[in-house]
Amino acid sequence: MKNLKLPKTDRxxxxxxTGHLLIGFNLFPFISCNSTSEESNVQAPTTIPxxxxxxxxxxxxxxxxxxxxxxxxxxxxxxxxxxIRIALIQIAAEELDVDIASCQIIDGxxxxxxxxxxxxxSNSVEGSxxxxxxxxxxxxxxxLNLASQKxxxxxxxxxxxxxxxxxKNQESISYWELLDGKFLEGKVTGQAPIKxxxxxxxxxxxxxxxxxxxxxxxxxxxxxxIRLPNILHARVMHPPTYNAKLSKIDPQSILVLPGILExxxxxxxxxxxxxxxxxxxxxxxxxKEETEWTFxxxxxxxxxxxxxxxxxxxxxxxxxxxxxxxSKINASAKKLEAEYHRPYHMHGxxxxxxxxxxxxxxxxxVWSPTQGVYPLRNSLSDLLxxxxxxxxxxGMPGSGCYGHNxxxxxxxxxxxxxxxxxxxxxxxxxxxxxxxxxxPFGSAMAIxxxxxxxxxxxxTAWDTHLWxxxxxxxxxxxxxxxxxxxxxxxxxxxxxxxxxxxxYRNATPYYNIPFKRLQINNYDxxxxxxxxxxxGAYGNIFALESFIDELAVIAKIDPxxxxxxxxxxxxxxxxxxxxxxxxxxxxxxxxxxxGYGIAFAKYKNSASYFAVLAEVNIDSSAExxxxxxxxxxxxxxxxxxxxxxxxxxxxxxxxxxxxxxxxEVMFDENGVQSKDWSSYPIMRFNDTPEVExxxxxxxxxxxLGAGEAAQGPVAAAIANAIFDGTGQRLRQLPLKPEKIDWKxx
Amino acid sequence: xxxxxxxxxxxxxxxxxxDPNEPFLYVLRxxxxxxxxxxxxxxxxxxxxxxxxxxxxEPTCIKPVSEFxxxxxxxxxxxxxxxxxxxxxxxxxxxxxxxxxYCLNGMLISAVALLRKNPNPSEAEIKEALNPVICRCGTHSxxxxxVKRAANSSETF
Numbered sequence: 080m081k082n083l084k085l086p087k088t089d090r091x092x093x094x095x096x097t098g099h100l101l102i103g104f105n106l107f108p109f110i111s112c113n114s115t116s117e118e119s120n121v122q123a124p125t126t127i128p129x130x131x132x133x134x135x136x137x138x139x140x141x142x143x144x145x146x147x148x149x150x151x152x153x154x155x156x157x158x159x160x161x162x163i164r165i166a167l168i169q170i171a172a173e174e175l176d177v178d179i180a181s182c183q184i185i186d187g188x189x190x191x192x193x194x195x196x197x198x199x200x201s202n203s204v205e206g207s208x209x210x211x212x213x214x215x216x217x218x219x220x221x222x223l224n225l226a227s228q229k230x231x232x233x234x235x236x237x238x239x240x241x242x243x244x245x246x247k248n249q250e251s252i253s254y255w256e257l258l259d260g261k262f263l264e265g266k267v268t269g270q271a272p273i274k275x276x277x278x279x280x281x282x283x284x285x286x287x288x289x290x291x292x293x294x295x296x297x298x299x300x301x302x303x304x305i306r307l308p309n310i311l312h313a314r315v316m317h318p319p320t321y322n323a324k325l326s327k328i329d330p331q332s333i334l335v336l337p338g339i340l341e342x343x344x345x346x347x348x349x350x351x352x353x354x355x356x357x358x359x360x361x362x363x364x365x366x367k368e369e370t371e372w373t374f375x376x377x378x379x380x381x382x383x384x385x386x387x388x389x390x391x392x393x394x395x396x397x398x399x400x401x402x403x404x405x406s407k408i409n410a411s412a413k414k415l416e417a418e419y420h421r422p423y424h425m426h427g428x429x430x431x432x433x434x435x436x437x438x439x440x441x442x443x444x445v446w447s448p449t450q451g452v453y454p455l456r457n458s459l460s461d462l463l464x465x466x467x468x469x470x471x472x473x474g475m476p477g478s479g480c481y482g483h484n485x486x487x488x489x490x491x492x493x494x495x496x497x498x499x500x501x502x503x504x505x506x507x508x509x510x511x512x513x514x515x516x517x518x519p520f521g522s523a524m525a526i527x528x529x530x531x532x533x534x535x536x537x538x539t540a541w542d543t544h545l546w547x548x549x550x551x552x553x554x555x556x557x558x559x560x561x562x563x564x565x566x567x568x569x570x571x572x573x574x575x576x577x578x579x580x581x582x583y584r585n586a587t588p589y590y591n592i593p594f595k596r597l598q599i600n601n602y603d604x605x606x607x608x609x610x611x612x613x614x615g616a617y618g619n620i621f622a623l624e625s626f627i628d629e630l631a632v633i634a635k636i637d638p639x640x641x642x643x644x645x646x647x648x649x650x651x652x653x654x655x656x657x658x659x660x661x662x663x664x665x666x667x668x669x670x671x672x673x674g675y676g677i678a679f680a681k682y683k684n685s686a687s688y689f690a691v692l693a694e695v696n697i698d699s700s701a702e703x704x705x706x707x708x709x710x711x712x713x714x715x716x717x718x719x720x721x722x723x724x725x726x727x728x729x730x731x732x733x734x735x736x737x738x739x740x741x742x743e744v745m746f747d748e749n750g751v752q753s754k755d756w757s758s759y760p761i762m763r764f765n766d767t768p769e770v771e772x773x774x775x776x777x778x779x780x781x782x783l784g785a786g787e788a789a790q791g792p793v794a795a796a797i798a799n800a801i802f803d804g805t806g807q808r809l810r811q812l813p814l815k816p817e818k819i820d821w822k823x824x
Numbered sequence: 825x826x827x828x829x830x831x832x833x834x835x836x837x838x839x840x841x842x843d844p845n846e847p848f849l850y851v852l853r854x855x856x857x858x859x860x861x862x863x864x865x866x867x868x869x870x871x872x873x874x875x876x877x878x879x880x881x882e883p884t885c886i887k888p889v890s891e892f893x894x895x896x897x898x899x900x901x902x903x904x905x906x907x908x909x910x911x912x913x914x915x916x917x918x919x920x921x922x923x924x925x926y927c928l929n930g931m932l933i934s935a936v937a938l939l940r941k942n943p944n945p946s947e948a949e950i951k952e953a954l955n956p957v958i959c960r961c962g963t964h965s966x967x968x969x970x971v972k973r974a975a976n977s978s979e980t981f
Binding site for chain 2 (some may be wrong): 286431
């Protein structure tokens with residue numbers, strides 16, 4: 080059985096025998112890409128980094144060649160189930176010309192990896208991938224130069240194969256022999272030649288993810304699986320709702336329970352610590368029954384949410400002005416106006432957040448499923464009043480998060496508790512209710528659109544006005560962004576920033592429209608909100624692409640033709656054209672039993688192109704409809720791992736279908752009422768549509784972020800398919816059969 | 825109070841000294857140090873904690889450990905036999921049927937229970953069998969393909 084326990088080897092000896100490079104220092108975020116390796120993924124924790132990161136410009140911060148013939152790739156981006164580890168390994172192995180089996184990757188660890196902020200915004204392949212590609216090319220270039228000096232030959236006379244440099248005299252030497260235990264030195268200059276994609280042999284292949292092999296065997300993989308010596312188990316009793324204050328608690332009745340070591344009460348922050356996990360579970364249950372709280376009622380409830388959003392929002396902020404837009408729309412041959420609503424959505428992580436922390440010898444180590452170890456370290460420093468040098472954050476895989484879920488909060492709480500138990504490891508596991516109730520949701524939004532058309536179906540002018548709470552309250556250095564920070568006796572203030580690009584992401588149409596205006600009202604809503612996959616793009620594209628469909632209807636033009644007519648970008652036209660071809664659009668069933676809807680977006684107007692067709696079966700006698708199939712076409716530029724891209728896209732499509740058809744966070748004046756999977760149902764197998772994804776692979780183009788490309792278009796495609804099948808336009812998510820007036824179908 | 829409980833787990837007889845009322849999941853993870861069965865809700869709503877109990881997929885997050893005595897118990901750690909992966913494990917690898925992978929335990933266990941009862945399931949039967957397990961990444965379509973692949977493998981389950 081492979082467990083995350085200390086190896087028997089004395090660590091110091093281990094380091095001595097393996098030299099000064101990485102091997103003795105493979106901490107938690109370590110995975111070997113050699114799938115036959117029997118080595119445990121996790122080794123001894125330590126708080127003394129052997130090779131700290133010396134800045135992102137240094138070559139050694141990204142690529143390390145150790146004495147045993149391994150290549151270690153370092154990234155500041157976390158594996159979140161999106162397959163980033165294998166993709167980055169492929170990029171490095173390709174550029175370095177090494178065997179993929181000799182590569183391993185370490186992600187997110189403030190003790191050793193580069194600082195790449197948060198793993199967010201579909202940026203990992205574009206950002207970390209580019210950095211690693213340049214570093215690997217630089218490393219190969221440096222090594223070739225070393226060999227050229229050694230043999231007194233020019234670099235052009237040398238070739239590389241699987242980490243061996245060869246010359247015309249049939250001599251060969253490996254990278255590792257050349258380095259002879261030395262580090263790769265110097266900076267990534269960006270001057271080293273990058274491989275021509277035409278000769279790629281590793282990038283562009285659907286290589287398997289090694290972690291799946293471990294997962295099917297039940298291997299230790301997640302932060303939840305870490306087992307450390309001297310471990311204590313914690314549960315936090317979160318308040319019943321926002322801004323609640325603890326009014327009555329009886330520590331004695333808890334402390335007498337078996338195995339209970341302490342009840343931490345700091346203001347309204349309450350945690351129970353037990354020897355055994357289940358003892359903490361029992362204690363938490365009793366605590367919840369006995370504890371009393373006072374709390375303010377929530378003034379805004381779902382029934383008046385969108386009205387409140389309009390009346391209570393801050394004054395509008397003009398993101399993009401277009402003088403006289405109203406009169407331009409009015410002067411058009413045809414014009415249309417519509418408003419769309421998106422409710423609060425949950426990340427709904429399958430495995431509630433978990434984190435471990437250890438306070439030992441003046442050093443704090445936190446094992447966290449965070450999306451950003453460096454921002455976590457800064458935020459913990461603020462929360463705990465501890466120098467960042469004394470904190471090490473090690474990223475570990477968690478259950479899929481899809482944005483800012485409970486992971487950071489659980490990490491902060493584990494740290495707060497660990498500081499009270501020196502020399503022990505504290506494992507905090509959130510409950511299902513903690514995660515559902517306290518995660519920061521994707522914000523509700525109202526989006527009002529108006530546009531004009533000329534006599535030929537060209538869009539003349541487009542006006543967007545949207546209302547939304549913030550889509551980003553990631554801690555990013557501020558203790559007040561943790562719920563625990565706000566509950567302490569000496570609370571940290573929570574200061575919500577002003578809205579960011581995330582709110583109006585994709586709010587401006589990618590279509591060729593001469594006049595466009597965009598204004599935003601930031602709204603301070605009743606629920607805690609932050610980044611959820613796609614941020615504002617999900618609601619904005621739902622509105623925009625539904626509205627495009629409505630415009631096509633009044634223009635009496637086929638929805639494909641209408642989009643193609645108003646787009647200039649060839650790549651946008653290509654994804655739509657391929658979708659039309661793959662789905663047999665012209666020969667679709669037109670007897671009325673199936674509704675067909677399409678949608679398109681270029682994510683962030685700068686990343687992947689994605690077009691999708693939804694098919695919805697209409698059963699008017701049973702007064703219901705069912706999503707049966709989604710077909711997508713994606714262009715993400717150069718594809719690193721085609722199957723990984725398809726997997727991500729399929730997942731995005733199904734997840735978005737779930738948000739779109741089923742989901743809405745329920746709340747009332749007493750707080751969030753969606754506390755489990757019955758009160759917040761998500762898509763299960765019986766409702767899952769068939770999904771099909773086609774890729775347009777453009778090896779010569781740069782790779783584009785893809786992980787969030789499907790979210791918005793899928794929502795609009797489903798709404799458009801429902802309209803096609805029923806003749807009724809649903810503008811308020813979720814799209815439920817009871818919102819249709821079936822008498823009119 | 826603690827009690828000695830004997831379990832037939834993954835083909836071996838194992839003994840644990842625990843509170844007989846403790847839900848089986850905590851014993852599996854804390855005492856038997858398994859990683860396959862996972863905590864997902866503690867409410868029998870999500871299937872993360874599934875274990876094969878006499879060939880039937882059952883959640884373990886509420887039912888006390890004492891109720892699992894004298895039953896044939898299997899977790900995904902026990903699916904591999906003589907160094908050979910179970911056909912469902914192979915199929916999940918071949919289909920790359922995972923994103924975050926947190927739900928894989930529930931999927932594998934539910935699939936094995938289905939295939940032992942019905943080695944040639946229809947798509948509707950596969951969906952019905954996996955329906956109790958929550959997947960948030962949207963990997964459903966791949967799980968369905970993987971179960972079909974295993975069913976077509978002409979191996980025994």
